[in-house]
Amino acid sequence: xxxxxxxxxxxxGIAIAQLLTDSGDYTVTVADLDEExxxxxxxxxxxRVLDVTDDAALREALGGTNVVISACPYFLSLPIARAAAECxxxxxxxxxxxxxxxxxxxxxxxxxxxxxxxxxxAPGFISIAAYALTKxxxxxxxxxxxxxxxxxxxxxxxxYNLTWSTAGLINExxxxxxxxxxxxxxxxxxxxxxxxxxxxxxTYEAFNTSGxxxxxxxxxxxxxxxxxxxxxxxxxxxxxxxxxxxxxxxAKRRDLFLDVLENAVPMTTQDVVxxxxxxxxxxxxxxxxxxxxxxxxxxxxxxxxxAAIQITTATSVCAxxxxxxxxxxxxxGFLCQEEVELDAFLKNRFGQHYDTEGxxxx
Numbered sequence: 001x002x003x004x005x006x007x008x009x010x011x012x013g014i015a016i017a018q019l020l021t022d023s024g025d026y027t028v029t030v031a032d033l034d035e036e037x038x039x040x041x042x043x044x045x046x047x048r049v050l051d052v053t054d055d056a057a058l059r060e061a062l063g064g065t066n067v068v069i070s071a072c073p074y075f076l077s078l079p080i081a082r083a084a085a086e087c088x089x090x091x092x093x094x095x096x097x098x099x100x101x102x103x104x105x106x107x108x109x110x111x112x113x114x115x116x117x118x119x120x121x122a123p124g125f126i127s128i129a130a131y132a133l134t135k136x137x138x139x140x141x142x143x144x145x146x147x148x149x150x151x152x153x154x155x156x157x158x159x160y161n162l163t164w165s166t167a168g169l170i171n172e173x174x175x176x177x178x179x180x181x182x183x184x185x186x187x188x189x190x191x192x193x194x195x196x197x198x199x200x201x202x203t204y205e206a207f208n209t210s211g212x213x214x215x216x217x218x219x220x221x222x223x224x225x226x227x228x229x230x231x232x233x234x235x236x237x238x239x240x241x242x243x244x245x246x247x248x249x250x251a252k253r254r255d256l257f258l259d260v261l262e263n264a265v266p267m268t269t270q271d272v273v274x275x276x277x278x279x280x281x282x283x284x285x286x287x288x289x290x291x292x293x294x295x296x297x298x299x300x301x302x303x304x305x306x307a308a309i310q311i312t313t314a315t316s317v318c319a320x321x322x323x324x325x326x327x328x329x330x331x332x333g334f335l336c337q338e339e340v341e342l343d344a345f346l347k348n349r350f351g352q353h354y355d356t357e358g359x360x361x362x
Contacts, residue, residue: 002325005061005089006030007052007080008071009037011164012094012120015306015314016071017045019350022302025325031061042304052076055083062087067321069093073167078103081115088113090324092317094120096168096211098178108334114324116335119317121273121309122147122229123214124337125345125354129292130216130277132342136290137281140224143180145213146197146206146276148232149309151268152297158241159234161268163309166258172231173241174251175210178217180227185217191242193230199276199293206230207238215336224281232274269307272297294354301353311353318350 002025006017009032020026021044031050032038038047052058052072062068062083070080070093077095081104084091090113095101101117108115118124122145130145151161162169176187193208212229220227244250250257273296280289298308306314320340323329328344345351 001025001027002066003064004028004067004069004321005065006069006071007050007076008032009034009041009047010071011307011310012313013071014040015301015304015310016069016318018042018302018304019314019318020321021045023322023349025322029061029065052080055079058083059087062089065089067092069317069321070095073165074100074171075167077117081107081117084113084115085111090114090116092116092119092321094118094124094313094317096120096123097171098175098211101214105334112332114330114332114335116320116324116337118214118337119320120313121149121275121316122212123216124320125312125316126212126229126275126277127214127216127337128340128342128345129275130279131219131338133277133279133290133292134220134224134281137279137283137288140220140279140281141226141287142278142280143220143224143227144276144278145216145227145229146232146274147212147229148204148206148274149312150232150234150272150274152270152272153268154234156265157236158265159237160265161271162261162265163268163271163307164313166262167254170254170257170261172209172211173245174254177208177210177229178213179208179229180217180221180224183222183225185221191238191245193228194238195230196235197276199274200295203235204232204274205235205238206232214338216338219336219338232276269298269305269310271308273308273312275312296354315350315353319345319348322348322350 017028029046031048067090074095074097077093077100085107104117149163209231275294277292296308
């Protein structure tokens, strides 16, 4: 059995605990400062009250643990990673924060354990899918990566409901975004680059957001002419976000921004995750294009109803942990998500939940 300390008992943490416990190969202890948040954990999952900002308590909790997974807000990731490094525990997280991932990469230098940040959907799975497509070309022209977690039944002017971490969402909307332009790594503004496209007869918009590329921009710099990541929403959402972030300057007052969103925008578990990757380049002397798309809907897994964003995020990190346990991916150092083979991910018992054939929304 692999002993896992899971930090964070939010929506994603609950799903991770369920998936790992139900597999029969992991003993999971969930730790959170909020005891009430752990009250819905299934039978067989141990819980403990823990303040992860208490270094001594965190290191004590890591004792006897093989793996730590941080499902905490991004600003707690670095101290958790430092504790994991000192305690010799393999580290995995879901952070979308670019600066945090860079610091964790420094921690991994010469380490005897694995550091695998950005193991969610985007960053995470989207880089695995995109990099797999790039390998089918002799030279690369353009890589377009688009991801969105959307309500199935939008009923407000934003055409949006909260589906995951609000702090992470604000981070994506307010921080600089990485792209590769003319072969060079650059930064562009969030909420810019607005475009529209259709998928299965539905019109969506997409725009720049931060963090979704993970390390892929650095990996492909100098190898691709253009690389971009954008978030998918229903048309009209971006304009309202620009008003809030830029005109009302809430990007400079993020605590207030978070309070406004969490008290005005309802959460939903009736959602769909859209994944769209398009790669163009040369093959046998011809300019070609290949596309990878998936729709993942909310559904029951193991008798528990899960939102699509829970499914895609939780199964992604569980798959990476499982591939590491099997020895399919590197054992130590820093893991770039694009180092994971797409076929290995989708064949994994957790990654298989991305296969939505026959699943329809309810």
